[in-house]
Amino acid sequence: MSRARFVFAGALGVVLAGCVNEETRLYEIELDGKVAVPDGAPSAGAVHLAFHVAKTFGEGDLEHPLGVFETRTVAGVGPVRETVLYPLDEGEGLVVYGWLDSDGDGVHCAPGQTEEPAGLVKVAGFPAHALSFSLTLRAPCVGPESLYP
Amino acid sequence: MNVRFGVTFGGCVIATLLGASEAAAAEPRTPFPAHAALDAVGGSPAKGAYVLSAQGGWPFSFLRAQVGLSDRITLQSELESAVGRRYRPMLGIGVRLAEATHVRLTGEFLAGWLFQRSEEYRRGPNGELRFRLAIPVRRFVPYLVLGTRHAFLPDLLTIERASGTETSWSLRHEWTPWATLGLGFAISRGIGLDLGINYGWVGAPDTIALPGVHLGLHFGGDR
Numbered sequence: 001m002s003r004a005r006f007v008f009a010g011a012l013g014v015v016l017a018g019c020v021n022e023e024t025r026l027y028e029i030e031l032d033g034k035v036a037v038p039d040g041a042p043s044a045g046a047v048h049l050a051f052h053v054a055k056t057f058g059e060g061d062l063e064h065p066l067g068v069f070e071t072r073t074v075a076g077v078g079p080v081r082e083t084v085l086y087p088l089d090e091g092e093g094l095v096v097y098g099w100l101d102s103d104g105d106g107v108h109c110a111p112g113q114t115e116e117p118a119g120l121v122k123v124a125g126f127p128a129h130a131l132s133f134s135l136t137l138r139a140p141c142v143g144p145e146s147l148y149p
Numbered sequence: 150m151n152v153r154f155g156v157t158f159g160g161c162v163i164a165t166l167l168g169a170s171e172a173a174a175a176e177p178r179t180p181f182p183a184h185a186a187l188d189a190v191g192g193s194p195a196k197g198a199y200v201l202s203a204q205g206g207w208p209f210s211f212l213r214a215q216v217g218l219s220d221r222i223t224l225q226s227e228l229e230s231a232v233g234r235r236y237r238p239m240l241g242i243g244v245r246l247a248e249a250t251h252v253r254l255t256g257e258f259l260a261g262w263l264f265q266r267s268e269e270y271r272r273g274p275n276g277e278l279r280f281r282l283a284i285p286v287r288r289f290v291p292y293l294v295l296g297t298r299h300a301f302l303p304d305l306l307t308i309e310r311a312s313g314t315e316t317s318w319s320l321r322h323e324w325t326p327w328a329t330l331g332l333g334f335a336i337s338r339g340i341g342l343d344l345g346i347n348y349g350w351v352g353a354p355d356t357i358a359l360p361g362v363h364l365g366l367h368f369g370g371d372r
Contacts, residue, residue, distance in 0.1 A: 019272045019304040021321070028310040085308065127310035 006009040026085040054093025109141035120147035185369030186333035186341025191283025192255030193245035206363025290333035298325035
């Protein structure tokens with residue numbers, strides 16, 4: 001590379017580096033999991049999954065557990081295979097929360113519906129591009145904040 | 150502190166008005182054919198003429214230089230600051246679109262870079278198209294500026310996959326419609342003042358904006 005090209009490339013790099021407004025870094029994870037309910041419990045209905053960072057970055061009192069970054073809906077309990085993009089600059093650790101939509105209304109519990117079970121699991125082995133988890137929905141009408149940490 | 154500032158500011162205004170009245174008394178009643186206040190707020194000084202402007206206010210302040218390349222074309226450079234956190238150095242041209250005894254209409258196109266350091270960084274190329282309408286009446290120059298500004302803000306996205314890292318760029322657009330309504334005043338042919346109300350709607354239409362105000366001092370010459 002000639003000196004002129006080297007200088008031009010350097011100048012271009014400085015200009016580009018100096019004009020970045022937001023830099024988003026995502027980490028792709030293939031999640032291979034299993035969603036289940038306790039034996040004998042009703043299992044009909046779609047399962048709504050929410051993927052959280054285990055601890056959200058913040059300063060002082062602004063640091064807090066959990067922070068959802070993706071949501072998915074799967075047909076029902078059973079094996080699950082999802083690809084998610086984890087925001088590296090927003091937190092650390094990976095948590096999966098899910099609940100069973102027994103009445104199909106898309107709302108987790110409501111007056112007259114107090115039996116939709118939920119569950120949460122912290123995924124071991126993070127960070128890695130391929131992870132597995134096992135989630136059991138056993139706590140009716142409970143949000144993720146009540147299950148973690 | 151505020152009292153001292155107010156006294157000093159008031160003294161400057163009184164001295165300016167006294168100076169202006171003396172100048173008015175000394176000069177004939179015929180209006181100046183062209184003066185710094187008109188060139189500053191109406192744009193496009195004549196060939197060989199120049200005007201330097203300093204406008205201070207809230208939230209926007211400006212430094213501007215204009216030089217007449219011909220009787221219609223002007224080269225201009227401008228630095229705008231918003232509360233010391235947002236800067237816009239610009240370079241551009243002005244074109245005198247219409248000129249009559251009591252009207253001057255100028256179109257201006259400027260391009261430059263936007264730098265903003267605050268809770269949210271904003272950096273990127275920036276351009277502006279604006280029109281200045283000035284109506285000189287003796288020493289006074291009521292004027293209106295209407296403009297549209299466009300900044301392009303590059304964002305960087307990096308995805309780390311098992312197969313490797315992907316990087317992509319995207320551009321966000323920031324639109325800033327602009328309006329200034331003001332009044333220029335010629336102290337002499339070479340020195341002028343202006344007072345204006347600015348309405349710069351940064352990030353329209355997704356934001357709200359408050360009107361601002363500025364006081365300007367202008368020097369010109371070689372006409």
